Amino acid sequence: MHKKATNMERKMSYNEKEINLIQFWEDNKIFEKSVDQRSENKPYIFYDGPPFATGLPHYGHILSFVTKDVFPRYWTMKGYRCERKWGWDCHGLPIESICEEALNIRQKNEIYEMGISNFNEFCRSKVLWYTNEWKNTVDRMGKWIEFENSYKTMDNTYMETVWYIFKKIYTEGFVYKGKKVLYYCPRCETPLSNFEISMDNSYKDITEESITAKFKLKEEPSTYLLAWTTTPWTLIGNVALAVNSDQAYVKIKIANESLILIKNQLDLIKDKYEIIEEFKGKELLNKKYEPLYQIATNADGNSYIVIDGGEDVLSEEGTGIIHLALYGEFDYDMIKKYNLPIIQHIDEHGELKSGPKDWIGIWFKNLDEEVLEDLKQRNLLFNSEAYTHSYPFCYRCDTPLMYNALDAWFIDIQRIKPRLLENNRKINWYPKEISKRFQSIIETAPDWCISRNRFWATAMPIWVCEKCNEIKVIGSVKELQENAVEEVPDDLDLHRHIVDEIHLRCPICERVMNRIPEVFDCWLESGSMPYAAKHYPFENVEWFKSNFPSDFVSEYIGQVRAWFYYMHVISTLLFDEIPFKNVVVNGNILAEDGTKMSKSKRNFPDPNLIVEKYGADALRIYLLSSQLMRAEDLNFKEEIVKQVYRRFNLLLINVLRFYSMIEINELTANITTSENILDKWVINLLNVLIRDVSLRMDDYDTAEVSRLFFSFVENLSTWYLKNSRERFKSENLKEKLTAMNTLSYILSNLSKLLAPLVPFISEMIYKKLKDKGLIDLISVHLESWPSFDEKLINPKIHEKMELTREIVKRSLELRENSKIPVRQILQKVVLNGVSLEKEYLDVIARAINVRNVIIENEKEKELLVDLDTEITLELKLEGIARNLIRHLNNYRKKLKLSTKNRIDLYLTTKDKEILKALDIYKEKIKKVIQADNIFKNVENMTDSKQFKIDNNMVEVFIEVKN
Numbered sequence: 001m002h003k004k005a006t007n008m009e010r011k012m013s014y015n016e017k018e019i020n021l022i023q024f025w026e027d028n029k030i031f032e033k034s035v036d037q038r039s040e041n042k043p044y045i046f047y048d049g050p051p052f053a054t055g056l057p058h059y060g061h062i063l064s065f066v067t068k069d070v071f072p073r074y075w076t077m078k079g080y081r082c083e084r085k086w087g088w089d090c091h092g093l094p095i096e097s098i099c100e101e102a103l104n105i106r107q108k109n110e111i112y113e114m115g116i117s118n119f120n121e122f123c124r125s126k127v128l129w130y131t132n133e134w135k136n137t138v139d140r141m142g143k144w145i146e147f148e149n150s151y152k153t154m155d156n157t158y159m160e161t162v163w164y165i166f167k168k169i170y171t172e173g174f175v176y177k178g179k180k181v182l183y184y185c186p187r188c189e190t191p192l193s194n195f196e197i198s199m200d201n202s203y204k205d206i207t208e209e210s211i212t213a214k215f216k217l218k219e220e221p222s223t224y225l226l227a228w229t230t231t232p233w234t235l236i237g238n239v240a241l242a243v244n245s246d247q248a249y250v251k252i253k254i255a256n257e258s259l260i261l262i263k264n265q266l267d268l269i270k271d272k273y274e275i276i277e278e279f280k281g282k283e284l285l286n287k288k289y290e291p292l293y294q295i296a297t298n299a300d301g302n303s304y305i306v307i308d309g310g311e312d313v314l315s316e317e318g319t320g321i322i323h324l325a326l327y328g329e330f331d332y333d334m335i336k337k338y339n340l341p342i343i344q345h346i347d348e349h350g351e352l353k354s355g356p357k358d359w360i361g362i363w364f365k366n367l368d369e370e371v372l373e374d375l376k377q378r379n380l381l382f383n384s385e386a387y388t389h390s391y392p393f394c395y396r397c398d399t400p401l402m403y404n405a406l407d408a409w410f411i412d413i414q415r416i417k418p419r420l421l422e423n424n425r426k427i428n429w430y431p432k433e434i435s436k437r438f439q440s441i442i443e444t445a446p447d448w449c450i451s452r453n454r455f456w457a458t459a460m461p462i463w464v465c466e467k468c469n470e471i472k473v474i475g476s477v478k479e480l481q482e483n484a485v486e487e488v489p490d491d492l493d494l495h496r497h498i499v500d501e502i503h504l505r506c507p508i509c510e511r512v513m514n515r516i517p518e519v520f521d522c523w524l525e526s527g528s529m530p531y532a533a534k535h536y537p538f539e540n541v542e543w544f545k546s547n548f549p550s551d552f553v554s555e556y557i558g559q560v561r562a563w564f565y566y567m568h569v570i571s572t573l574l575f576d577e578i579p580f581k582n583v584v585v586n587g588n589i590l591a592e593d594g595t596k597m598s599k600s601k602r603n604f605p606d607p608n609l610i611v612e613k614y615g616a617d618a619l620r621i622y623l624l625s626s627q628l629m630r631a632e633d634l635n636f637k638e639e640i641v642k643q644v645y646r647r648f649n650l651l652l653i654n655v656l657r658f659y660s661m662i663e664i665n666e667l668t669a670n671i672t673t674s675e676n677i678l679d680k681w682v683i684n685l686l687n688v689l690i691r692d693v694s695l696r697m698d699d700y701d702t703a704e705v706s707r708l709f710f711s712f713v714e715n716l717s718t719w720y721l722k723n724s725r726e727r728f729k730s731e732n733l734k735e736k737l738t739a740m741n742t743l744s745y746i747l748s749n750l751s752k753l754l755a756p757l758v759p760f761i762s763e764m765i766y767k768k769l770k771d772k773g774l775i776d777l778i779s780v781h782l783e784s785w786p787s788f789d790e791k792l793i794n795p796k797i798h799e800k801m802e803l804t805r806e807i808v809k810r811s812l813e814l815r816e817n818s819k820i821p822v823r824q825i826l827q828k829v830v831l832n833g834v835s836l837e838k839e840y841l842d843v844i845a846r847a848i849n850v851r852n853v854i855i856e857n858e859k860e861k862e863l864l865v866d867l868d869t870e871i872t873l874e875l876k877l878e879g880i881a882r883n884l885i886r887h888l889n890n891y892r893k894k895l896k897l898s899t900k901n902r903i904d905l906y907l908t909t910k911d912k913e914i915l916k917a918l919d920i921y922k923e924k925i926k927k928v929i930q931a932d933n934i935f936k937n938v939e940n941m942t943d944s945k946q947f948k949i950d951n952n953m954v955e956v957f958i959e960v961k962n
């Protein structure tokens, strides 16, 4: 039996309805059941990348919640077992920076002063600060995942696997210690990798003084080489100048000085000059010059000379002469190539440590001004001007970065590059173009610097002998127990402050071995997730065999060169295997004006408010339908979420409301045969939908799937239902049952198709079917994915219905042009150039309210629609009668009369045509409004109601008789 919707339910907001469903799923353990009911022998493996819990979730996270929720749901419905476990990224600079701020720490040495142990324990206490907020947002968005027992990168088991992996690749010779010029944050005192800087666009446009300095040649009096730089502070550490030996250079004369620069940049010279000489850059090689600041002390004299920088010395920027100091990638390459002195004139805090005495201790960026003034004083400045360029800043603390040459541990990427490239071919990227991008990321990848000079991360398991420098790498807690001088517990915490207390005995000289101070790059940890989350190979070895690689991962585009890349490197190193088979890459969500979303600028609406207003489903399908799913950026527009809500969610809700209202016995949601053309058409449409949605879901294309849904819901609501209403309310029970059965069949399948993308509204549909007793299962999310029936797909019907709709559309336009309301029945519409069966013509007649649809000439080439707009008296009277019926039925509704209530009608009007219509159609009107008697022009009615028909006043009174 069907239960009536209670008033409570009717008043519930969309937001509340969704929240109730979350509770319903939780109470009934629907997620757990959906996983447990599938066989372990048929897994669909999914890795949910671990986020940091150090901030609140934003739109980017919400997008990833949604994308990562859709496909596991889909494959579950397809019969696969898809376990989903949450994880937390706990280590690295983001959390360290937050803790430094909270502890008011400005310099790294303050951490040593408070003790690494205290600092790390503080980090541990803060790292899971926002987990409740995360869980709330995850739940509210309808994302299903096992939140309890989530793995954490700071778990001992997790870190032990990282040790295992490191030892394995170290033993196989993929790890080396070296020096590298890296971007370096002098505040965090740690190198940052290039991708960390480019990932979230840490470059900012800044304007600062660029200068052109004069370098005096030793053997040629009053002759200077001109070199341009945007970082004057690096001039203090200058060791050489580079030219392009193949380019043309000139010597020019201004006043009594000779200046040398590249020929095609002569327009940089604003003063009057005279060209004295033109020559190739190679003429300049090995010339010596006087340093601006004498700090190189190497005796071999291999400094302050002109070298060949080759094609990297560009002819269209600067003076074609590059000043070389340690602080640049190109510079460092040249320094190594020409065996120039390595001069680090800036210390690890970013302050000058060697150079002019008065400047020692000055912050590197503040040296720019000092250098400029000093060179000006000494007549070594050619000119200076404001220059705008993009400069990298620390993505955590916003300090301007500098290059620095540092000792570090590396993974030899060059050696495994061919394998990385080869394996990439096995990955299905969505969109496909990302494969190319990934390939070029691999092709240009430098070696991976895996050490960090920080505190809160997995300690690197390398011990070095204090005397003979023997190295020992440890791969497990057990191995450490076997080698350590001290007692080591089984559950050893592998953080720096604990492990640093443990020493080994040197196998060569028997002296003490100490751990090196470095910790791991946290990307080595997140890249180890497929193994470390399961404590492989210390546990789960059997399980792992059938659960690797993953079937599906998804992240935003910035992670292509981050998490995806590092997982790929590690799985290739360990197993020469890909870590994931299918990967969906999302674009970035930007503010409405196309700028980055920024909390301080408040340039985006609070996601909680969006969900409150339009529901999680509307936000889900808005994101899933957008170009974000094709890895393109999206400017977030609340207006579009609102449109989606109205055109999709509310249309569906209205369909459901209509469906619930209709009461009938012996209903079924199984496919039944119907001879009605609208039924046949919508059944065809549904089967096409099942076919196409399945195809697109297999191709991870939710943008196209959403488009199919939008179009189907619109067809269902604004064509099928709109033109079938009479049948649903028909007194012919068979006709009514057929229509309701068709709609039940459609809704039942639609709820399943919608379930992965919009889990809330699909459950609402499913519950309505359950209210009518059509469903056995408790939730749509325990259902199987529907299959389509080829026999029910009929392109001919679709084609003819499209034609029918076109005719209706044109007829309605003709009505609109002649300002005749649809209520006014017309005599006929005449069609040319069309061939349609009667069943379609009947649909047309009803939809445009004409008595006859006449096909004049089928063979005409072009479709012609000619609406007869003449309103005869007879048509007018019929129109009036229909109008009366409509008003009277509304009045009955207002009086809350049921179909069983019989009435007497009292009606008064001065208009003769209305009275005439009442006479002619009296019997029909009486039947439709359930009136026993109609009394005309009665005087002094009380409690009457008035309305107008064609501007003529009508006054009515209804007397209820039972």
Ligand SMILES: [Zn+2]
Binding pocket: 185, 186, 187, 188, 189, 394, 395, 396, 397, 398, 399
């Ligand atoms: Zn920093």
Ligand SMILES: [Zn+2]
Binding pocket: 465, 466, 467, 468, 469, 470, 506, 507, 508, 509, 510, 511
């Ligand atoms: Zn030793």
